[in-house]
Amino acid sequence: MKRTHWYKNAVIYQIYPRSFYDSNGDGIGDLKGITAKLDYLKELGVNCVWLSPCYKSPNADNGYDISDYRDIMDEFGTLDDWKEMIKAMHERGIKLVMDLVVNHTSDEHEWFKESRKSKDNPYRDYYFWRKGRGKNGKKAPNNWTSRFGGTAWQYDEATKEWYMHLWAVKQPDLNWHNPKVRQEVHDLVKFWLDLGVDGFRCDVITYISKVVRSDGSIPDGKWKPGIRGDEMFLHGPHIHEYLHDLNKEVLSKYDCMTVGEAAGVTIEEALLYTDEKREELDTVFHFEHMGCDMFMEVIPKKFDFVKFKKILGKWQKALFDKSWNSLYYENHDQPRSLGRFTGKFGDKRKEAAKMLAISLHMQQGVPYIYQGQEIGMTNVKFRKVSQLRDQLALNIYDMIKKIPFMKPIFMAIMNRRGRDHGRVPMQWSAEKNAGFTSGTPWFEPHENYTEVNVEESLKDPNSIFYFYQKLIKLRLDSDVSDIIRDGSYDSYYDNSKDLFVYTRTLGERKLLVICNFKNKDVYFEVPKNLKGKEAKVVITNYDEKPLKDMLLRPYEAIVYEI
Numbered sequence: 375m376k377r378t379h380w381y382k383n384a385v386i387y388q389i390y391p392r393s394f395y396d397s398n399g400d401g402i403g404d405l406k407g408i409t410a411k412l413d414y415l416k417e418l419g420v421n422c423v424w425l426s427p428c429y430k431s432p433n434a435d436n437g438y439d440i441s442d443y444r445d446i447m448d449e450f451g452t453l454d455d456w457k458e459m460i461k462a463m464h465e466r467g468i469k470l471v472m473d474l475v476v477n478h479t480s481d482e483h484e485w486f487k488e489s490r491k492s493k494d495n496p497y498r499d500y501y502f503w504r505k506g507r508g509k510n511g512k513k514a515p516n517n518w519t520s521r522f523g524g525t526a527w528q529y530d531e532a533t534k535e536w537y538m539h540l541w542a543v544k545q546p547d548l549n550w551h552n553p554k555v556r557q558e559v560h561d562l563v564k565f566w567l568d569l570g571v572d573g574f575r576c577d578v579i580t581y582i583s584k585v586v587r588s589d590g591s592i593p594d595g596k597w598k599p600g601i602r603g604d605e606m607f608l609h610g611p612h613i614h615e616y617l618h619d620l621n622k623e624v625l626s627k628y629d630c631m632t633v634g635e636a637a638g639v640t641i642e643e644a645l646l647y648t649d650e651k652r653e654e655l656d657t658v659f660h661f662e663h664m665g666c667d668m669f670m671e672v673i674p675k676k677f678d679f680v681k682f683k684k685i686l687g688k689w690q691k692a693l694f695d696k697s698w699n700s701l702y703y704e705n706h707d708q709p710r711s712l713g714r715f716t717g718k719f720g721d722k723r724k725e726a727a728k729m730l731a732i733s734l735h736m737q738q739g740v741p742y743i744y745q746g747q748e749i750g751m752t753n754v755k756f757r758k759v760s761q762l763r764d765q766l767a768l769n770i771y772d773m774i775k776k777i778p779f780m781k782p783i784f785m786a787i788m789n790r791r792g793r794d795h796g797r798v799p800m801q802w803s804a805e806k807n808a809g810f811t812s813g814t815p816w817f818e819p820h821e822n823y824t825e826v827n828v829e830e831s832l833k834d835p836n837s838i839f840y841f842y843q844k845l846i847k848l849r850l851d852s853d854v855s856d857i858i859r860d861g862s863y864d865s866y867y868d869n870s871k872d873l874f875v876y877t878r879t880l881g882e883r884k885l886l887v888i889c890n891f892k893n894k895d896v897y898f899e900v901p902k903n904l905k906g907k908e909a910k911v912v913i914t915n916y917d918e919k920p921l922k923d924m925l926l927r928p929y930e931a932i933v934y935e936i
């Protein structure tokens with residue numbers, strides 16, 4: 375099979391199915407709901423969907439805990455609904471990238487249920503089972519911590535051993551060192567590819583290979599606050615070998631794409647994962663720019679805009695001609711970018727959202743739009759713990775709730791950083807429940823839905839929606855598409871605290887991208903090497919004006935072709 379690397383001409387829309395659209399009134403989004411909204415996506419102009427997990431799952435982590443890889447979650451519908459959905463996508467020229475969650479399963483997966491029965495069960499070695507330490511083995515086998523808080527091990531009474539879970543207790547880690555596990559993964563990937571899937575977003579794929587000593591013991595990690603043990607499982611010992619095998623045995627036989635979720639990945643590592651010659655993954659999501667407003671992934675700090683630009687620029691330059699970037703500001707684990715990267719936008723929500731869109735979509739790579747980003751959905755003001763739904767947040771709350779002064783700190787962190795911001799229902803209209811469901815929604819919609827919604831966006835020719843539509847068209851089908859796709863990247867104003875300015879150059883042609891990230895007027899001086907050049911406006915969120923030294927208005931963004 376010839377692989378066409380179609381992702382280099384893709385704009386991907388991420389759907390978090392639980393919150394997208396409910397077709398049957400049970401308050402939970404579903405697959406028929408997605409099918410019902412495909413014409414909307416077609417109108418937006420995206421040509422691929424990344425669907426967060428829709429497999430059978432008891433929902434300890436909203437589907438990222440899978441109990442059957444070959445079936446659909448009851449609340450989302452049936453495999454037949456899924457087949458109808460993918461057919462309807464393909465009919466509209468929209469590809470489908472599924473989430474592939476194979477670092478762990480649910481503890482309700484048949485493999486795990488078998489594995490916990492006895493030490494000699496044939497599935498025992500599908501997971502990491504170890505004796506505990508200390509008297510009676512009642513202390514976890516090592517000091518690794520789970521991303522959901524506390525130790526990464528859970529004691530199980532049946533066999534008096536512990537199993538590893540780098541995420542929630544209900545998400546036991548698969549033992550990829552067992553060849554049978556790797557074969558199972560190959561088989562299930564093949565199962566979906568044969569059903570017509572176009573690719574996979576590979577969940578926490580950089581964690582799949584853990585350090586295990588020859589005597590079977592799993593060493594302690596270095597002591598540090600927060601996550602412990604990651605130097606033992608992040609880009610672990612056999613990861614490149616396992617991904618290469620998956621590619622050779624399965625992926626390479628289909629014209630599909632992969633994007634690996636790769637928290638903590640450096641440029642050097644990213645190049646190893648995505649170098650075409652090494653045949654592993656096509657692209658990765660790095661997280662570096664997501665760390666510009668927080669310490670240790672959770673503790674909020676002031677947004678460092680200069681660092682943000684530096685990181686994005688560094689990735690643009692380093693991957694140029696070698697690999698392909700993934701461009702994103704939002705997903706289901708991140709707060710909304712409006713406000714987060716723009717400061718308080720007041721009555722300039724539309725201008726700010728359009729400016730952010732330009733700043734990202736003019737870069738090289740695969741742009742991702744997270745559901746609702748195209749209408750400028752914003753972060754929620756959570757007032758009470760009972761408003762939160764994310765199990766990760768609720769686990770943290772359980773740990774701190776007895777310490778009175780921690781409660782307001784917890785709420786402040788959730789309001790800045792919580793994963794729930796992106797998970798409230800998609801805002802379709804000003805009707806009850808934002809038009810998301812006719813029943814009782816599983817998650818209360820954002821209070822601003824009467825004003826921020828799809829219906830309103832489709833009526834307003836100046837909406838954020840139509841601006842995204844224009845940006846997508848520029849990338850996929852315009853006379854500057856080649857520059858956006860293939861042009862090299864150079865930055866200007868690197869130390870400016872207000873402006874993000876870069877060029878994309880292809881031969882003699884250039885795009886100059888100017889973005890004012892601030893809610894105030896900012897003076898812009900044309901860089902010396904571009905002064906006096908003939909320039910035509912390609913897109914702007916205000917009105918067209920000639921390229922010259924000028925005062926940019928709040929969040930003004932302009933792209934010139936030079």
Ligand code: NOJ
Pocket residue numbers: 435438439475541577578635706707
């Ligand atoms: C990353 C996913 O994006 C997140 O939502 C999930 O909780 C973890 N992986 C565990 O699967």
